[in-house]
Structures are given as C-alpha cells and as structure tokens.
Amino acid sequence: MSDLDELYLEVIIDHNKNPRNNEKLENHTHEAKGDNPLCGDQISIQLIMKEDKVSDVKFTGSGCAISTASASILTEEIKGKSKKEIEKLFNGFHNLVTGNEENKDLGKLAIFEGVKKYPARVKCATLSWHALMAAIEGNEEATTE
C-alpha cells in the first residue's frame, strides 16, 4: 500500500463523509474548542462526565478529512472511559501519529498510523484530542500551535 493509501484508509474516508456524533450535546458538563490557526480547522468537543467517566461525547465544527475522522472516531472510542484511561489513550495516539512508538493497544485508533509519514498532518489528527483534553481539564480552548 502506498503512503497515501495508508493515510486515507477507507475507514477514515468513511468517517470523514459520515462523521459520527457530529452534533451539539445537550446538557454537556464540559466543552472546549480546538483551533488550528494554520489551516483554519475548528472542532468543538462537548462531554458529559459522570463520576470521572465520559458518559457521552459529541463534536461540532469542520476540518479536513483527517481532523474530521479523528474527531468522529474519538467520540466512539472514549465513551465510558475515565480521565486516566483517556490520558493514556491520548499519549499512545500522539506517539503513534508522530512515529515515536509502535501501536500499543490503541484499538480502532491504530488506523491513524499512516499520519506518521506526514508530519504536516499530525496537528490535524490531534486537534480534537487537544480539545478533548482541554475540556476534561476545564479549559475552554486548545490550540495546536
């Protein structure tokens, strides 16, 4: 498979076309906006946290295929997880897309491994994650810069 095919896997293309949980979340307890000033991508993450666990999560905003698919898959992967588990997942994901570490129990997130060949796109893949971490920490904004 070429580098390009590894980047734009069918699952990623699918999530870009039909993003999951792509709407406002009523009664959210946490919210943060992620901003990539370089390309203008903006993604907001909204969460409902119950007893330190994410009981629901949705996102709004627009971006490129990688940032949209990443946000979409994030919402599927973190539901039911605790803050600690999410932090671990984010670290693993960050290491995966920056090529620092092999895939370690990342589940579906492993499909973003192709990003490591495209350093300019790492920020796209991590934008929603930065917003998520900011939301959990109680901050309103995250930026990839």
Next chain:
Amino acid sequence: MIKGIESDFPVLSQKVNGKKLVYLDNAATTQKPKAVIKSIERYYNESNANIHRGVHALSQKATDLYENSRKNISNFINAESEKQIIFVRGATEAINLVANSHVRPLLNQNDEIIISQMEHHANIVPWQLICEERNAKLRILPMNQRGELILDSLGKIISKKTKFMAINHVSNSLGTVNPIEEIVKIAHQHKIKILIDGAQAVQHIPIDIQKIGADFYCFSGHKLYGPTGIGILYGKKQLLNEMPPYQGGGDMIKSVTFDETVYNDVPHKFEAGTPNISGAIGLSTAIDYIREIGIEKISKHESELLEYASKELNKIDNVQIIGNAENKASVLSFVIKNIHPHDIGTIMDSNGVAIRAGKHCTDPVMDFYCIPATARASFAAYNNKDDVDKLIKSVKKAIEVFG
C-alpha cells in the same frame, strides 16, 4: 514555455515522493536561479566586509556592491532616484515602517485608514496596531464575488477623517490585479497618501513606479527569484525626508552625543544596523536574471499557463475557482466540493506537485467566500504546460480518493 530556464534552478531537478518535483507554490516563494545563489557565494568568497564605514579596500568593495544593487533595483521599477529605495527585510517590514514612521505621527482619535477586503494580513495588522493605539479606525474597500474591488464605493468611504490608504497591487489569494493607477489617482484627488503592496506584482508585471504615482510601494525579494530576508520600500522623496527613523542604531546617524543625535540622510536613515548585504546583492542579481528573460515575456508566459489551467479546472465537476477577476496574475485558488484543501494538498504532494493549502494569510477573503481555506497553485517563469497537466491529474486523483 520559456525554453531552457528550468535548468537554471537547481532545486527543481529533484524528486519528491518518487515523482519529479512540480513546484506550484510560487506565490509563497519562488525558487532561486543558479546566478543568484552564485552571486551570494561570490560575495562571501570575495567581498565580505561591513559597509559604509571601513577605509579598507574590501569594505569599499562591499559598499559598492550594496549601493549598486540599490541602483539596479531603483532602475528596475523606474524610481526617480536610488535614494528612494530603502532596504528592508521584506514587504511586511516595509509596511510596518510606513505605518510607524509616516502614518502613526499623523493619526488622531477617530481618524481612518482605508485598506481593501483582499489584503494580506501583512497589510492589515500593522494598520490595526496603530489604529488601536490611537483610537483610529480601519475602513474596508469592499470587493465583488469575482474578487474585484468595487471602486465606486471608494468615494463613499473616503472622508475628511481618512489619513492614509494601503492597497495591494495583486491579491495573493485571488490573483486579482487591482487598477492601482486609478486608485492612486482617486486617493490623490482627496489629498490622501497611499501605499501599494507589490509583493505579488513585481514578479509578474513591469513596474513603472513614477507612472503608478504611489507615495509608497514595497515588495519582497524572495518572491522575485531573490533570497529571503530582503525587500525594498520605495517612498516619495519629500515624505521619506520628513519621516522620523523607524529603528535606531548604527549607520542611520551622522553624529551621536548623549544629548543629541543627528540622523543620516535618506535612505540610510531607515537602515539601522548592518544590513542584509548579501541579500541585496542576491536580489539585484535576480533582477538581472529577470531582465535577461524579459518581464513582459514572463508575464505573457504565466498568463498563458493561468488561462490553460483555469480552462482545464473548469472542466472538472465540483471544482470551483475562487477569484475570477477580469485581470488576474498567476494565482489560481480553487476548492473542490466535499474535499478539504489540506487533503487536496497532501494528495498533490504525493504526486510531487507542491501547492499551498490554507487561508494564505487572508482570513477576511476566506470569510467573504464562506470557505475555510483554498488550494492555491501559482505559476512562475520556469513552469510549463506539463506542470499544469500534472496539477489537473492530481485534482482528478483527489476526487477519485474522496469520491
């Protein structure tokens, strides 16, 4: 095609992602011909010294090279005198210089500065900074959907409060060539001074600064086949003489005591510290290179490429060209339905085609068209029809991947 010049540019002979590099990001920066690279090398090998101060031969040699470069650039844009050419880091610094040294001292509360809807951030933010400080306002000359300035509305925007105007010659995100001679005329009818940002113009259009009549004109060397970190500001003699210095330091003074400093004459008054000597020489060499080919010939060649590329892009479903002005230069911005420009950029890159994807430092233009960004191809003298064909092929590939 301008025959044989591609081989003048060493960087173009490389492969990117296994494909021959097709460089179509010229509005961001152009590649440098061997002559320019060699002139910089030769300067450091044979003539490096500090200028305007040494009594030794080498310093004189460096001074001559630097000052001759100024003269060459002055001739290139047909300035009245080389004393009106100030070396700066680039167009951005030139605009900041004018904002701070010319406009700022004149600006009072509620005064207004007019810029246009299609300015690069470099021709927005310096004005915002001084407006904020002085409680003055920015007024915006609007554009139509084709990306042309609506000159009819200029009369309504100009008022007694207008203290300055700053408009780009060519839009970096739309390619629009603005009717600057007409705009300058209107400004002067109202006794308003005007700066023209020529960063995207000098590499495509022959410039006769006296005919244009602008009070200030600026450009960056690196978009003109020259090195980065060098550019020029042209200013009307009287204005430059009246303006206070922009920065203080060595070389911009005649004498210094702790009580009083006497500033040097123009242009040295605006060139504090050791300047970018090799940059000035490199830019001068780039101008020689352009002169040898002929700017008219480059202009015609790029127009043909732009026309061909626009025609081919328009044939593809779901592709929309952003910026359809009657008079355009070398810049082709476009969007593809349901494909983000960043993804277009990555797919192009995998085919060796280098374009820019983003907002191009023109957020207000993106907001005007309600788009997050565009893909932008921009042509230079060394591009050819084959490059355009590869661009079009890559657009089709992007549609196929995301289809």
